[in-house]
Amino acid sequence: MQTPQDxxxxxxxxxxxxxxxxxxxxTVHHVIGxxxxxxxxxxxxxxLSVPTIAVLLGALAVHRRCAPTTAGRAAFVVLAAALVLVPIVWIGVFEGFYNHVVKDALYFLAPGSxxxxxxxxxxxxxxxxxxxxEITGxxxxxxAWIAATALARRLLGPRAARSSLVMNG
Structure with a gap:
């Protein structure tokens, strides 16, 4: 059985x-564009992508190595903040959802409106x-949704996390 820490x-x-x-x-999407x-x-x-990836991977590495310490907790805060601000909100919600999902839906459902x-x-x-x-957009x-749900479940604590891992494997 997995521990809450696992x-x-x-x-x-x-x-x-x-x-x-x-x-x-x-990045691939913008190069295509x-x-x-x-x-x-x-x-x-x-x-934006290269430094964001560096922050995410760096904070993850520090958090994994030092999770129970102040440095590990600080790394998690940096990781969570970077995730929410850039991949989840800026890219996932604004760029992906608004700029592409909403635009494409309106274009095909109400062209020229x-x-x-x-x-x-x-x-x-x-x-x-x-x-x-459009597909890559x-x-x-x-x-972004996977990141958001995993982070939310992580922040909600062991019970939510355990049920999420059982459902998502």
């Missing part, structure tokens, strides 16, 4: 690695015209 460690690792996956996927739309400015995402054009005005936004770009939500 479960917390597994959820922390799952959240961190899902956060790294968000950053890798968003830079090439397809001849917009090299989209490559700026590397300036004033709401679509008000929420996603050209030239800032490009209406869906490339499946690979939408997919950013998946690892």
């Amino acid at each position: 479960i917390a460690a597994a959820l922390t690792r799952r959240a961190a690695l899902a956060g790294v996956a968000v950053m890798v996927l968003t 830079a090439v397809i739309y001849s917009t090299p400015w989209r490559l700026h995402i590397a300036l 004033p709401v679509l054009l008000r929420l996603f005005p050209p030239p800032t936004y490009v209406m869906p015209d490339n499946a690979l770009f 939408v997919l950013q939500v998946v690892p």
